[in-house]
Amino acid sequence: MTKRIPHVTGLTVQPGYWLRLTFDDGLTGDVDLSGLIERGGVFAPLRDRKMFEQAFVDPAAHTVAWSAGELDLDPEGLHEMALEHPVAVERRRRLRLASLVKQTRAAL
Numbered sequence: 001m002t003k004r005i006p007h008v009t010g011l012t013v014q015p016g017y018w019l020r021l022t023f024d025d026g027l028t029g030d031v032d033l034s035g036l037i038e039r040g041g042v043f044a045p046l047r048d049r050k051m052f053e054q055a056f057v058d059p060a061a062h063t064v065a066w067s068a069g070e071l072d073l074d075p076e077g078l079h080e081m082a083l084e085h086p087v088a089v090e091r092r093r094r095l096r097l098a099s100l101v102k103q104t105r106a107a108l
Contacts, residue, residue, distance in 0.1 A: 006023045006024060006079040008024075011056070031081040
């Protein structure tokens with residue numbers, strides 16, 4: 001069985017080198033990219049805050065990208081990182097939605 005790759009559906013740039021990411025499975029979590037950026041190499045340009053703030057969701061790759069898609073990140077790795085810092089408000093909303101779906105199915 002093939003593992004499904006999560007898709008990034010939304011992002012918000014946070015203070016420092018953090019992004020708040022939303023995925024198509026309902027997860028919203030904060031991701032700290034400072035360690036990646038400190039490594040340098042292809043990520044060195046992201047040290048410039050103005051460059052970092054240009055992050056967007058690439059509609060073709062379904063992940064975080066910069067510079068018109070020239071630099072992007074692995075969505076599976078981002079998903080794992082977001083699981084470490086889930087946003088509680090989104091989590092409660094997902095739980096309420098799951099409860100509502102369960103109640104609706106039971107009523108049918």
